[in-house]
Amino acid sequence: MTRCNMVKFDDIIGFINNLYKTEDFLPLHEPIFIGNEKRYLSECIDSTFVSSVGKFVDRFEEMVAEFTGSRYAVATVNGTSALHVALKIVGVDEHCEVVTQPLTFIATCNAISYCNAKPVFVDVDKETLGMSPESLKSFLKEHTSFENGVCINKTTKKKIGAVVPMHTFGHPCRIDEIAQICKKYNIPLVEDAAESLGSYYKDKHTGTFGKVSVFSFNGNKTITTGGGGMIITDNENLAKRAKHITTTAKVPHPYEYIHDEIGYNYRLPNINAALGCAQMEMLEKILADKRETAEAYRVFFKNFENIGFVDEPAEAHSNFWLNALLLPDSKTKESFLQTTNDQGVMTRPVWRLMNRLKMFESCETMPLPNAKWLEERIVNIPSGARIGR
Ligand SMILES: *Cc1c(COP(=O)(O)O)cnc(C)c1O
Secondary structure: OOHHHHHHHHHHHHHHHHHOOOOOOEOOOOOOOOOOHHHHHHHHHHHOOOOOOOHHHHHHHHHHHHHHOOOEEEEEOOHHHHHHHHHHHOOOOOOEEEEEOOOOOHHHHHHHHHOOOEEEEOOEOOOOOOEOHHHHHHHHHHHEEEEOOEEEEOOOOOEEEEEEOEOHHHOOOOHHHHHHHHHHHOOOEEEEOOOOOOOEEOOEEOOOOOOEEEEEOOOOOOOOOOOOEEEEEOOHHHHHHHHHHHEOOEOOOOOOOOEOOOOOEOOOOHHHHHHHHHHHHHHHHHHHHHHHHHHHHHHHHOOOOOOEEOOOOOOEEOOOOOEEEEOOOHHHHHHHHHHHHHOOEOOEEOOOOHHHOOOOOOOOEOOOHHHHHHHHHEEEEOOOOOOOO
């Protein structure tokens, strides 16, 4: 570790503290509640409808559908449950493999596993941090064949049940090319858009390219409901099915309790949806603020020859959920993480690649040079909204 690096790290820490106008501990991301949050929560409590039914759930679903330009939206208790159900309703089961990217949060692979399916890992693009259409195409070309219009893995004989790209840190992947490949191979596309509310690819909202897609409203996401998720789709039958199985598969009846399949209690409580409605009202403001923060980082990091700022990809409009840097090597990354966290500026390496976790190390993988390269270099830096600071 050279002295020159130390100085640079101190410059960076100083810049970030100045940006957020604080010397106190600075988290990676924190929610902000400066709209109607308290009012709607009060209303919700006064109504006594804090649980599984209530007007805020419907309103929150309508707001997300409208914002994203999706026809239907079904709220769930978190993003992971939304993914589980999204995969289930497109037919993913124990006879399936699901193609996804190794550079993602564990929830993607957990949801695949809840369906008793197995992930297959293809590489990501260095520019987007998301699934590489070329790597996906190679996998499908080399390892699958068509049997009765169904794409089958030639070796394992399992059906390719879905393709699940993820829009990493809110940066859209090359989703239209991926959608075309899925169409050609007749594979349902499920977008893990958990991180990308407010991100667009070629002026179309992420999550609207797939057959079904999901968002997360966990506490660290762009907006939050405490915990929460959403399934979006343009397909009426899939939307109805998502609503049905996330609400215990109860057959509508004024008083009888009859359930027609094994369902889930995955509905979003009304009190969380109340928070969601207020947060949705603030979304445009939060996005504008996050864009300004990213712009400040972009300009500042131009001064550093060895540090790259992860910017929005071509033809994309990112929500800049989490800003990320590319450090020159893993050694510099380690000392950067140590120095910043020691000084109260929270930074974080990217998730360990999924194919390296013990649950998934036996899964089929394509060559992953880009994912490995990125894993060694990416760190996230404070990215919460600065409104009100
Ligand atoms: C946040 C996130 C999810 C969903 O997480 P929950 O905490 O269950 O809401 C899914 N996938 C990715 C990539 C995420 O970042």
